[in-house]
Amino acid sequence: MIPIKLDIQGLYSYKEKQTIEFDKLTAAGLFGIFGAVGSGKSSILEAVLLALYGSTERLSDRGEKNSMVNLQSDLLLLNFEFSSGKNNAKTYLARYSAKRNSKNFDDIKPAEHTFYEKVDGNWEPIFARAEEIVGMRKEHFKQTVIIPQGKFREFIDQKPIDQAKMMKELFGLERFDLSFKTGLLLKTLKEQKIRLETQLQGLEEYSLDILTEKKSQFAEIQTQATEASLKLTYVENEVRLLENLRAKNQQLLKFRAEQENLVSLRPEIEKQRQLHSEFITAKTYLRPIWENIEDTKASLEQFKVSVIDCERFKITFAKEVAELEEQEADLKAKNKERPQREGKIRDLKKVIEIQTLETQREHANAILLNLQPTIESKKQAQKALETKIAELESEAEKISATDSSVLANLMSSAKDWKQAENQLSKIQLESNEITQEIETFKRQLASLKISIPANESSFETWLITQKTTILELEKQRDLLMQKQGLAAHVHLLHNGEACPLCGALEHPNPLEGNDQSGLAQKDLQIGQAKLLLEQIHTSKSNYSEVAFQLENHQKGASIKGIELQETEQNLSSIKSSLAQIGIEGHEELLAKIQAIEHSSQTREKLLQEVKSLRKNWDSERILIDQSEKELQQAQLKLQSVQSNISSKKEEIRDMAFCKQFFARETNQIQTAIDKVEKDIEEALQLLEGKQKHLREKRSVTDKNLADLINFTHLRDQSSTKLEKLKSDFEGLKLQYGFTDEERLIHLFQHSIDAEKVAREITQFDQKLAIAENRIQELEAEEGVVAYQEEAFQELTSSFQNLKINAESFQKQVLLLDKEIQETTRKLDEKKVHQADFAKLEIRESYLKELDNMFRGSGFVKFVSSIYLKELCNTANVRFMKLCKNQLSLDIDDNNTFWVIDYLNGGKKRLLKTLSGGQTFQASLCLALALAEKVKALNQADQSFFFMDEGFGALDKNALRVVFETLKSLRHENRIVGIISHVEDLQQEIGVFANIELDPERGSQVSYSY
16 A cells, blocks of 8 residues: 545644645655644544544544544545555545534534545545455554554564464465365265265165176077067068059049049030130220220210310400409509608608607606705715714724734633643543552452462463473373283283294283273373363463553553643643733633623624614715716706707608697507508509409410310310221121120120139149049059958058067067166266275375364464564564664564574573563564565555654664664665654655644644655
8 A cells, every 4th residue: 555645634633624745755765754742743644544444543433533523623524545456556545524513513423434446537436445455454554554653562562362363364364274164075075975875875786697697688589579570571561562552542543533523514614715715805806996985985075075164264254354454453543642641651750759759858857856856865864874983983992902812812721721620530530440440450460370379480380380290191191001902912922922012932920901990080180181271371361461451551540640740730831821911710711701702792893883884875875876877867868859859840841731640649640650551551462462363364364265276176186086996896896706796895894814714724624634644544553453452451460460579579679778788887887986985085084184284273373373483584684683683583383472682692582571672673673574574465566664653762873773774665665654753863854744733723734845
């Protein structure tokens, strides 16, 4: 995981939004975040943890969010952009936001915690959590990537079981937990064995003797089946020959019957043949001329009717044209008066415009009369407002202005006083609780020590003694088992015969008896001793845990004492600063704040009233200016209207005609104008319509005369053509022998299907010819006419009996062959199952041995120990440089960290015995080694390591060595960030962010670049 950017707003001391530009800081390889104590440095790591995992190091994610959100902010917002995944190739955004309840300041609404992934330049929401994205839980993240303040040696202080668990989760060692998989394989194998045993039991009836007997029976029955098949083939050929003669005999009978039927239908077919011939002749030669005669008759009648209509229309059209010409002349005379009438309309429109202007002049006079008194009244009211404003400003000046910073400082002091008193009570209560718990832990330790025997100095020596006791008991049990094994063969010893064990010929003192009760007694003693050993282990573990908790609580009590002293000093400082301005008590402070607020509110009220009156004065001034502007516009409007009236009167042409209209209403004048305009327009439209109608009527008249000439000519032509067609039709009737015209027309109208009738006649002739030919062919073949049905039935019955006998033999052959194949297959299957069963027994022995090895996560613990030892070796590369090869780290089989002291002969001592500075160096080396392993696990080119540590436990030389070590990490493509207040480090690190706490704006971030 590599950080890119972090936005913080509303978290702890970060009131305003601040951005940590990690991409620029990490570019240097080694960077720092510096600032005074309490400036908000550690809050950056808190923000990263909160953005990723939804909780911080100081506070839990439930119930304490009120203290997490800045007390002067209503919103907590974190946006953390970072890269992660294989080779840190993917970019993610973690967003965490929470808001205060607007109705309850102490209530924080549930937070929104979401993650996004950058895809093609856009942020897309994802459902994965930090554990999946980063690849580790929060606890491991705090030990390998970001190490919060005071947690630097947490990995060293962990119990061995917790260290092994961490290795398992961090490096995915659960893949080595093969106990469950081995158990499943063993269970599956046992099920396979049971299945094979069941299958072998079902195959016990199959043997080689049974197979040999069945093969002998198969050979005998197969010979009988071959003889029966030969007889059946001979008779089958005879049956097929008779079946062929039978089929041909049946065909002969069928064709004879068909011939008789066709001969009976011949008269009807001949009659249809005659009708078809006459129909074809009439349709081909006579019907076209007859249809032409009918069409010519219809055309002649149509032309006669058209000639009569055209002659009648000729008279009507001439009369209508004369009437239209007379109406056209009347309308032309009326339209000649149009210019004079339009001139009078224009004069009347000028009269209407003059009347409108007269109305506007009266309106302008009325506006002038109304505006002048209104303007004077508003000016008097404005003078009264000016007097009132001057009086209020005088009163406000008498009240002195209050410095807002003084009031803010007093209110802040009151709040800090109250918080300090509450904090003091809280710390005293927590200190009392810790003291009570310390006494409880001491009593528990005393109770556990009582269980140690008087001859033992500690649980460790007691464990060694008990293990020695168990080994001694097991040796005694093994000796008893050996004696029992030898006693079982005593009856084989005879004097003069060599002993198979020692070769002696004499056996003066052979073993006697078989003491089973002694062996059982030893097993019972060993079980009790192991049970006691387990109890010692449990007591030792409980003692260590209680001692560790006692140590932590004692440290906590010391810290609470310091916090109590600091809180008391803070409260004393607040009281001292207030005493300098004459305030001795909390109530006096509240009264002072209330008096300042009241004075400020009174002055503010007067100033607000002055502001309101000035606003009213400005509004009235605007209204007066608008009224004066309206007065000027009304005067100009009046002058313009009077000028327009004079101009319009001069434009009238016929004033004598218009005088009578000045006294009339405008709507009456407009009605007269509309009536005349409508009459002028209608006269013009009527003239155009009449002229158009006249042109259309003349065109219709000309067309009618042309049609009359054309239809007369067509009538004469059709009459001549009809006479010629009738003459040709009579000649064809005589030529083809149709004397009866009525019968001929009946043929024309007949609905006979000529093609179908011709096809039926042809089919009849073909069927009759085929039947006669087939009868001749079948009568000529030998045996067809002389066929006897009784002989065929007798031969068929004999064939069926032979067929049944042959099929019976064949079924027996097939059944025996199938039984032989089944027996052979079962024997092969039995052989395979026996081989598989032998393999399963071998595999079962192997799996049982593996199951014993993997039981109780033993293999996982073994691999975890290897990882821890490798981690220790990697850490030693740096640790030995830091301590000048005087010390090195080691880890035993119980995963306990030790130190090899080369100044004292290379002897070992617990890591906990190191000084504070040496412990810090060891913790740093282990943390760097762990981060390096995680980097390799993620297949990343770069890795990130961030620690929040004051380095107060190191002297200058040790600090210099540590710093050189951290700088060397840049050459390993490692990014290291340091949070500290040590000035020496700030001078050495070129790229850093500086955090300053501003009283008004909260924590502010600045950069060295």
